[in-house]
Amino acid sequence: MKRYSAFAIAREALRNHTGWARAWRAAEPKRSYDVIIVGAGGHGLATAYYLGKNFGVTNVAVLEKGWLGGGNTGRNTTIIRSNYLQDPSAAIYEKSRSLYETLSQELNYNLMFSPRGVIMLAQTQHEVRGYRRTAHANALQGVTTEFISPARVKELVPIINLSGPRYPVLGGLWQARGGTARHDAVAWGYARACSDMGMDIIQKCEVTAIRREGGKVTGVDTSRGPIDCRKLGIVVAGHSGVLSDMAGFRLPIESVALQALVSEPIKPCMDVVVMANTVHGYMSQSDKGEMVIGGGADGYNNYTQRGSFHHIEETVRALIETFPMVSRLKMLRQWGGIVDMTGDRSPILSKTPVEGVFINCGWGTGGFKAIPGSGWGMAELMARGHSPLTEAFSLDRFREGRFIDESVAAGVAH
Amino acid sequence: MLILTCPYCGITADETELAPGGEAHLKRHGPGSGDDEFHSYLFTRENPRGVHFERWRHAYGCGKWFHAARDTMTLEVFGTYKAQTTEPPKEVRAAITARHPGWSWRDFS
Numbered sequence: 001m002k003r004y005s006a007f008a009i010a011r012e013a014l015r016n017h018t019g020w021a022r023a024w025r026a027a028e029p030k031r032s033y034d035v036i037i038v039g040a041g042g043h044g045l046a047t048a049y050y051l052g053k054n055f056g057v058t059n060v061a062v063l064e065k066g067w068l069g070g071g072n073t074g075r076n077t078t079i080i081r082s083n084y085l086q087d088p089s090a091a092i093y094e095k096s097r098s099l100y101e102t103l104s105q106e107l108n109y110n111l112m113f114s115p116r117g118v119i120m121l122a123q124t125q126h127e128v129r130g131y132r133r134t135a136h137a138n139a140l141q142g143v144t145t146e147f148i149s150p151a152r153v154k155e156l157v158p159i160i161n162l163s164g165p166r167y168p169v170l171g172g173l174w175q176a177r178g179g180t181a182r183h184d185a186v187a188w189g190y191a192r193a194c195s196d197m198g199m200d201i202i203q204k205c206e207v208t209a210i211r212r213e214g215g216k217v218t219g220v221d222t223s224r225g226p227i228d229c230r231k232l233g234i235v236v237a238g239h240s241g242v243l244s245d246m247a248g249f250r251l252p253i254e255s256v257a258l259q260a261l262v263s264e265p266i267k268p269c270m271d272v273v274v275m276a277n278t279v280h281g282y283m284s285q286s287d288k289g290e291m292v293i294g295g296g297a298d299g300y301n302n303y304t305q306r307g308s309f310h311h312i313e314e315t316v317r318a319l320i321e322t323f324p325m326v327s328r329l330k331m332l333r334q335w336g337g338i339v340d341m342t343g344d345r346s347p348i349l350s351k352t353p354v355e356g357v358f359i360n361c362g363w364g365t366g367g368f369k370a371i372p373g374s375g376w377g378m379a380e381l382m383a384r385g386h387s388p389l390t391e392a393f394s395l396d397r398f399r400e401g402r403f404i405d406e407s408v409a410a411g412v413a414h
Numbered sequence: 415m416l417i418l419t420c421p422y423c424g425i426t427a428d429e430t431e432l433a434p435g436g437e438a439h440l441k442r443h444g445p446g447s448g449d450d451e452f453h454s455y456l457f458t459r460e461n462p463r464g465v466h467f468e469r470w471r472h473a474y475g476c477g478k479w480f481h482a483a484r485d486t487m488t489l490e491v492f493g494t495y496k497a498q499t500t501e502p503p504k505e506v507r508a509a510i511t512a513r514h515p516g517w518s519w520r521d522f523s
């Protein structure tokens with residue numbers, strides 16, 4: 001792999017950019033692999049990467065039915081934070097956030113990680129109490145957050161309207177080391193590093209069946225023929241139900257559409273991420289100047305990557321109350337992704353009823369922030385059979401009543 | 415915009431008038447049931463990419479719960495029917511079969 005550097009840019013500038021190599025090989029599927037990962041989104045690629053890096057497992061294929069990063073990884077609003085409530089969540093999300101801090105250097109790929117700070121506004125007394133509690137919990141977990149006053153919110157976000165008639169801003173939960181990153185780059189950076197370790201990333205290769213013998217996985221059928229494997233990782237977000245059906249078990253997951261939109265680019269006006277969970281909207285400004293906006297998920301099952309218009313209307317209406325200046329902005333684009341929702345709003349990283357089949361799903365509306373930590377834990381789970389990071393997130397927690405309730409932390413989709 | 419006809423009052427309403435209620439025809443389990451039964455009743459779902467039976471409430475209309483059969487891949491609606499039943503009516507199943515020969519959902523197809 002040719003490393004990217006300031007020197008490389010200068011060198012290529014002098015020879016008309018003719019020397020850049022492909023970031024990853026376009027591989028042909030082999031007959032068999034030690035490990036197959038289904039789904040080349042961020043979580044699948046990160047799983048493959050840490051399998052190679054931390055455990056030396058490199059006879060790995062990542063199979064993707066569309067194009068790399070074309071699922072939710074390329075459709076999200078890129079918010080990174082770790083201010084969750086429960087201990088297992090704090091552990092995996094904070095691991096993830098801290099990995100993001102140095103990931104550009106590690107992957108030699110600019111992820112444009114921007115720890116600009118994230119505020120979650122408290123706009124009801126209930127939220128004030130909830131976020132104070134979260135701040136205390138975070139202090140015990142070693143996650144740096146603080147509950148801040150309305151005056152401090154105004155200082156951080158001059159364009160905010162504190163005294164909205166219905167939902168005045170009463171304070172906020174502030175995580176200074178939260179922020180955003182370039183979503184595509186996360187997928188591309190991991191893919192390049194995986195390919196460099198000799199792994200095969202195979203796009204336009206849809207898994208259509210999971211072959212088993214005596215309760216154990218033996219391989220998959222794909223649109224490009226059968227491929228054998230000893231272990232299989234299912235990492236397909238909204239399509240988890242489809243893959244689990246192929247493997248013969250059901251999941252506590254429903255797939256619904258979540259949408260986002262961006263405005264025309266404007267001059268820099270807001271350098272932190274602001275989330276307003278009561279009114280269901282959140283906003284940040286991209287490096288290009290667009291306001292990146294997201295809101296709530298639809299309530300019914302959907303696989304079309306198209307959401308309901310009235311949700312956009314609700315989100316925008318809420319944001320106009322909180323940020324009156326956005327009322328004149330034109331919206332450029334709107335899109336949707338299919339998110340995999342669990343009942344307790346926490347993910348599933350687990351063994352499954354089929355030996356050799358592992359699943360990583362249920363990240364729902366908020367898994368971009370978790371990509372490095374999830375990949376780290378999932379790789380350990382697949383290589384060793386257990387991982388302290390993923391233990392609490394096993395599939396049997398529903399049966400056993402061990403919910404990891406994050407419905408407050410994940411109150412709005414992000 | 416998703417549009418469904420309420421089988422009680424006959425009003426064709428768009429989704430802003432309706433509240434979604436998740437998968438329909440769940441088999442309910444109560445005291446005396448085992449862990450597996452509770453697990454499947456309370457948590458696991460079909461979540462299919464295709465034919466889906468689901469519950470809706472005409473929240474800003476007559477207020478009643480009803481059932482709908484929809485395709486989650488195309489958003490086509492095959493029909494709606496009253497909630498006081500344990501399985502979808504013949505017309506709805508016929509409409510689905512016309513579009514997806516050989517479809518399956520529990521023992522209904």
Ligand SMILES: Cc1cc2nc3c(=O)[nH]c(=O)nc-3n(C[C@H](O)[C@H](O)[C@H](O)COP(=O)(O)OP(=O)(O)OC[C@H]3O[C@@H](n4cnc5c(N)ncnc54)[C@H](O)[C@@H]3O)c2cc1C
Pocket residue numbers: 038039040041042043044063064065066067068069070071072073074075076077078079080205206207208235236237238239258259260294335336337338339363364365366367368369370413414
């Ligand atoms: C609008 C929106 C906004 C969001 N905002 C945020 C945010 O601000 N912060 C945050 O942390 N999270 C956010 N999320 C959530 C986040 O995007 C997801 O949790 C995360 O990207 C999931 O990554 P993944 O790798 O699991 O799935 P994906 O990126 O969806 O990858 C799964 C891949 O599997 C492939 N696949 C499916 N079926 C098959 C098959 N049969 N064979 C082969 N491949 C298959 C798909 O094509 C897809 O590429 C948002 C999501 C959406 C939709």
Ligand SMILES: [Zn+2]
Pocket residue numbers: 420421422423424425472475476477478
């Ligand atoms: Zn009605």
